[in-house]
Amino acid sequence: MTIYRSDNRALDQMRPVNVIPDYITTAEGSVLLELGNTRVICTATIEETVPSFLRNTGKGWITCEYGMLPRSTLTRTPRDGSRGRASGRTFEIQRLIGRSLRAVVDLTRLGERTVWLDCDVIQADGGTRTASVTGAFIALGLALQKLVDAGTLTSAPVRDFVAATSVGIVDGAVMLDLAYEEDSRAEVDMNVVMTGSKKLVEVQASAEQRPFDEAQLKQMLALAGKGIESLVARQQALLKNLALRQ
Numbered sequence: 461m462t463i464y465r466s467d468n469r470a471l472d473q474m475r476p477v478n479v480i481p482d483y484i485t486t487a488e489g490s491v492l493l494e495l496g497n498t499r500v501i502c503t504a505t506i507e508e509t510v511p512s513f514l515r516n517t518g519k520g521w522i523t524c525e526y527g528m529l530p531r532s533t534l535t536r537t538p539r540d541g542s543r544g545r546a547s548g549r550t551f552e553i554q555r556l557i558g559r560s561l562r563a564v565v566d567l568t569r570l571g572e573r574t575v576w577l578d579c580d581v582i583q584a585d586g587g588t589r590t591a592s593v594t595g596a597f598i599a600l601g602l603a604l605q606k607l608v609d610a611g612t613l614t615s616a617p618v619r620d621f622v623a624a625t626s627v628g629i630v631d632g633a634v635m636l637d638l639a640y641e642e643d644s645r646a647e648v649d650m651n652v653v654m655t656g657s658k659k660l661v662e663v664q665a666s667a668e669q670r671p672f673d674e675a676q677l678k679q680m681l682a683l684a685g686k687g688i689e690s691l692v693a694r695q696q697a698l699l700k701n702l703a704l705r706q
Contacts, residue, residue, distance in 0.1 A: 463633040466641050467496070474625070474637045474687050479595075481602060481698055489603030491698075493595035496639060497585035502595035504603035505576040520570030522600070524557040526550055526592060528581040553589045556662060560593045560622055560653045561600055563661045569617035575600060586640035590624035590651055594691050597622050601699040616702050621656035623691035627684045629672060636683045648672045652684035656692040 463471065475496030484490035489504035510521050527550065530536045540546040546554075557579060577599060579592035604616040626638045629648040643649060650665040665677070672680075 463631055463635075465635070465639075467639065469637075471633055471635050472683055472686060474690060475639065477691065477694060479598065479694055479698060481598065487599070487603075488606055489599040489601065491595050491598045491602070493591055493598070495587055495591045495594075495637070497583060498587050498591050499581070499583040500588060500591045500595050501580045501582060502592065502599040503578045504596075504599040505578070506603055506607065507574045507576065508572075510572045510574050514572065516572075518572060519567045520572060521567065521574045522558060522561045522565060522570075522577070523574065524554045524561070524577040524579060524592075524596065526553045526557060526579045526581075526589075528584060528588070532581045532584045553592065556589060556651075556653070556664075557593050557596050560624065560661050561596060564597075564618060564620045564622045564655060565600075566617040566619060569613075571613075575603060584640070586638050586643045587626045590626050590653075593622065593624035593653055594695070598695055598698055601695070601702045605699070605702055618702065620659075621692045621695050621699075622653060622661060623656075623688045623695060624651060624653040624662075625684050625687040625691065626651050627680045627687070629676065629680075634676065634679050634683055636687050648676070648680075650680050650684070652681065652688065654685060654688045656696070658685060658689075 478494040480492040483492040484503050487503035488506050491502050493500050514521055577596040579596055581588045607613045608616055627636050627650050628638050628646040630642045630646045647669040648667050652663055653661040
């Protein structure tokens with residue numbers, strides 16, 4: 461049976477990716493990442509302080525805040541501030557992004573400073589959390605390179621690149637990089653965070669309509685790996701001066 465996608469992509473094809481670095485001139489590092497019709501602005505801010513639990517340890521910290529503009533979606537989504545607190549979904553995504561970046565950074569070599577990553581979705585069409593991971597790493601890399609250029613750090617304390625993508629089963633077929641129309645009716649929805657050396661950082665997989673087997677899991681991981689490899693190549697092209705510390 462032939463499966464057609466709404467945008468005529470092949471099952472193993474990513475949406476078009478466009479990356480504009482230094483999109484916000486006031487931030488130490490920033491990027492606008494466009495993944496099809498999903499658009500996310502990621503900024504990195506460096507503060508010469510750490511949370512209280514890290515004071516006098518010599519270690520730094522990387523953390524994230526994530527948000528969606530009210531009309532990034534088809535119907536207006538109220539700002540978290542108007543509700544008095546962030547939603548559970550927002551907290552989950554913020555923690556995912558923070559974990560993903562900390563997994564590839566040597567926090568001891570970062571020193572006692574905090575890097576804040578702010579990921580703001582200005583248009584959502586599926587994959588906002590994975591696009592945020594990919595864009596946040598670019599913003600982080602740009603900010604760390606400025607510390608190196610200023611002589612504050614001798615080299616960027618980054619061990620590897622990291623990016624993320626979505627994959628799922630829609631109409632019985634395994635698909636890469638789900639747009640909202642596909643994600644909203646997927647039988648299985650999965651988000652994968654992976655390093656440039658193809659090591660897994662996080663896998664979030666859930667059966668929305670029917671369970672999946674080990675063979676399908678392996679197929680989804682392989683497809684996600686292919687997509688992430690292409691995203692890491694884009695990151696490496698933009699951060700070609702970022703020497704990784706092994």
